[in-house]
Amino acid sequence: MNTVAPDAAQFTNRTIFDGLIARAAALGAVPYAIIWPCEAHALAGALQAAERGILVPVLVGDSTLISTAAHEAGLSLAGHRIVEAATPALAVKRGIELVHGGEVHGLAKGSLHTDTLMHGVVAQESGLRTGRRMSHVFVMAVARRSEPVFITDAAINITPDLTTKQHIVQNAIDLHQALGFGAPRVAILSAVETLNPKIQGTLDAACLSKMAERGEITGGLIDGPLALDGAVDPTAAKIKNLTSPVAGRAQILVVPDLEAGNIVVKALSFLGQASSGGIVLGASVPVLLTSRADSIEARLDSAALGALYARALKEQAG
Missing domain, CATH: 3.40.50.10950 (Rossmann fold)
Structure with a gap:
């Protein structure tokens, strides 16, 4: 849908x-x-x-x-x-x-x-x-969108390593389910959809996707790396020939670092007048x-x- x-x-x-x-x-x-x-x-x-x-x-x-x-x-x-x-x-x-x-x-x-x-x-x-790293999730409501967008982590972990990102993803999935929104579609964001050894975020995204396949992250569908347009816009995903169940339909956006997350959240808030709430998990x-x-x-x-x-x-x- x-x-x-x-x-x-x-x-x-x-x-x-x-x-x-x-x-x-x-x-x-x-x-x-x-x-x-x-x-x-x-x-x-x-x-x-x-x-x-x-x-x-x-x-x-x-x-x-x-x-x-x-x-x-x-x-x-x-x-x-x-x-x-x-x-x-x-x-x-x-x-x-x-x-x-x-x-x-x-x-x-x-x-x-x-x-x-x-x-x-x-x-x-x-x-x-607990056994989890603590992380922050912004839950954002954007006009003309029928479900919230979760963005993580834009407030706690500055440059998270792969293990920390694993916890960040799992925390966000758990919140999505606890709020009654069901099993989420999770996009691991980067600037591009292809692996690039010079862009660490693409490597982490591929690893997180594989970890989900092996059951090391549970409760949601995960794909990455995905650029923001290909993650949230069905038309962009189609043009880019992205065929995953997450592309164009993501509900959770996992940013590569705090700077990127802060920019995404503030762009939605101040340019898109989105409403938001925030919570620390873990x-x-x-x-x-x-x-x-x-x-x-x-x-x-x-x-x-x-x-x-x-x-x-x-x-x-x-």
Whole structure:
């Protein structure tokens, strides 16, 4: 089936996320530690997610700063729990303790730096590491497209080696299935569709495709190397004589490195006005990374992803 529906004009860049938000709310709010929500943008996003029935936010940070931010933004903290932490680093530590105590099922970035949050999460002593490398997935909704596009990894792994890419691919496949979108078609992107020893991404793509054939990556159809046009556009794939089940119909785009991923995501966001949510996978609980520039809408989108994926992980754990 073509990824663009015959009546694709009805699909806006909000259709998909509105559905995810509604589904998350219908299943019930999931407790999340909001780490250092000491500025209005971070606090408002968490409180809006609570109002929509997506998350039960536990606000972890300096209570005075949180209260001041709420007052200045005209937000009410009534009924919301605050866990005291004097610094962002301590807030990360307290949030991780809440995870281990079973009080929250995920972590969400507030107004602290991403490096501070992820340093605490990836530390060996955090107890959140698994056998997988952690990686980030942007889930993007593009107008006139009836299903989301997953892009990975554009936020965590800068120049991933082959083993890391294996984990990146598997994490994205697992998310696609956990969100109810089924077994995905995965394109390993490069600049060309042929092997070129001078372009490492083409060699990695071929290896990943072979690893999938041998069952070392499971749950999706994988092909690469594929250039972006041949991955997502059926006409381009036909012109290029690409006959794989993934070409022209990819649902997950695996970029060769963080720079390429960042460019693809921002091009879709700022030139294509795509909506997006982001999530870090590979830890024992999901981690939501939002930018300080993100709108409340974007924070709600990430919250929906986080709630649905946290629920799926709990169900898998029994």
